[in-house]
Amino acid sequence: xxxxxxxxxxxxxxxxxxxxxxxxxxxxxxxxxxxxxxxxxxxxxxxxxxxxxxxxxxxxxxxxxxxxxxxxxxxxxxxxxxxxxxxxxxxxxxxxxxxxxxxxxxxxxxxxxxxxxxxxxxxxxxxxxxxxxxxxxxxxxxxxxxxxxxxxxxxxxxxxxxxxxxxxxxxxxxxxxxxxxxxxxxxxxxxxxxxxxxxxxxxxxxxxxxxxxxxxxxxxxxxxxxxxxxxxxxxxxxxxxxxxxxxxxxxxxxxxxxxxxxxxxxxxxxxxxxxxx
Numbered sequence: 001x002x003x004x005x006x007x008x009x010x011x012x013x014x015x016x017x018x019x020x021x022x023x024x025x026x027x028x029x030x031x032x033x034x035x036x037x038x039x040x041x042x043x044x045x046x047x048x049x050x051x052x053x054x055x056x057x058x059x060x061x062x063x064x065x066x067x068x069x070x071x072x073x074x075x076x077x078x079x080x081x082x083x084x085x086x087x088x089x090x091x092x093x094x095x096x097x098x099x100x101x102x103x104x105x106x107x108x109x110x111x112x113x114x115x116x117x118x119x120x121x122x123x124x125x126x127x128x129x130x131x132x133x134x135x136x137x138x139x140x141x142x143x144x145x146x147x148x149x150x151x152x153x154x155x156x157x158x159x160x161x162x163x164x165x166x167x168x169x170x171x172x173x174x175x176x177x178x179x180x181x182x183x184x185x186x187x188x189x190x191x192x193x194x195x196x197x198x199x200x201x202x203x204x205x206x207x208x209x210x211x212x213x214x215x216x217x218x219x220x221x222x223x224x225x226x227x228x229x230x231x232x233x234x235x236x237x238x239x240x241x242x243x244x245x246x247x248x249x250x251x252x253x254x255x256x257x258x259x260x261x262x263x264x265x266x267x268x269x270x271x272x273x274x275x276x277x
Contacts (some may be wrong), residue, residue: 008169010142010195014188032197035190039198042168042184043205049182050209053164056180057136057210058217060162065134067097067214070126070152072116074196075140075166075203076101077108082207088236090211090220091228097211100125102148115148116141122151133160138210140203141165142195144172144183153177166206168199182206222247227266231259240266248273 017031043050057067069079080099087094101107102115102122115121126137137156139149144167154177156163165178168186175181184202189195215221220228225246231237243266244255250273262268 008143008145008172009185009187010168010189010199011193012188013192014190017190020190032190035198036201039184039186039201040205042186043202043209046182046184046206049180050206053138053180053182054210054213054217056162056164057138057214060134060136061096061214061218063134065132065136066095067136067138067211068100068126068129068131069098069138069140069207070100070102070122070149071140072102072146072148073107073111073113074200075142075146075149078200078203078207079138079140080108082204082211086211086215088230088232089226090215090218091226091230092215092220098129100129100152102146116146117148119147119151122148122153123155124151126152126155131156131159131161136162136164138164138166138207139174139178140167140207141172141174142168142199142203144169144174146174149174150177164210166203168195168202227270229266231264240264244269 020028020031023031061067069083070076071079080101083097083099086092086097102118103112107115137152139153141149150173153163153165153174157177163179165174165181167174168184170183170185175183184206186198186202189197189199191197225243227243229236229240231240240259241252241255244250244258245252248270250258258269258273262272
């Protein structure tokens with residue numbers, strides 16, 4: 001009817017959980033987990049587009065560009081989380097992968113729902129990052145219609161950047177705006193409209209894939225091991241020692257000695273060992 005808005009799948013009621021308030025704890029958990037499993041299936045259905053996005057990101061990073069995530073609410077927090085974990089995991093600089101959340105850092109711990117409707121702020125927040133055409137911008141929005149994200153993607157498109165959208169709804173603003181659109185159709189949530197649940201789960205999985213595959217393609221992983229770690233705590237120090245023992249077949253004492261002599265660089269330790277062999 002005229003004047004009515006199309007209801008997004010993520011806003012629909014889920015008939016499988018319509019009586020969740022009368023379920024036992026075990027039944028609630030079973031229902032939630034079944035929907036979590038549906039999220040993983042939705043991601044699998046989107047693997048073709050995720051593959052395209054991974055290759056674009058790797059190409060841009062190899063050319064000196066940056067990977068910039070931008071989102072509002074849960075989507076923004078997940079982008080910031082993935083960005084924050086790239087330096088300790090892959091040894092890249094903090095400027096290589098950047099996370100931007102609508103409303104700024106305070107919104108990481110305090111919800112500010114109105115921020116997602118601010119088109120101009122999305123535009124400005126990317127301008128403040130001194131965006132260039134070598135960067136790739138990933139807009140994240142479960143609904144696919146957050147104006148903040150569209151403002152950012154419009155600005156990135158105008159500069160000629162590669163733009164990628166992650167959403168849970170087909171035929172939305174983000175699917176029309178992003179040059180590559182990843183749609184993980186997670187459907188109706190356990191709690192109606194609560195996209196922090198399985199839509200968020202799908203987003204986290206996709207972000208993990210984008211950054212991990214790109215970093216592997218950049219040579220920041222050897223076999224399936226992290227070789228650009230830094231010994232910033234005891235756990236990582238021991239992990240670095242184990243990695244060196246695994247790769248070059250020495251004991252832990254020899255591995256630690258090699259790392260000490262190589263300024264605790266796994267790559268340098270391997271090269272030193274190989275040169276002496």
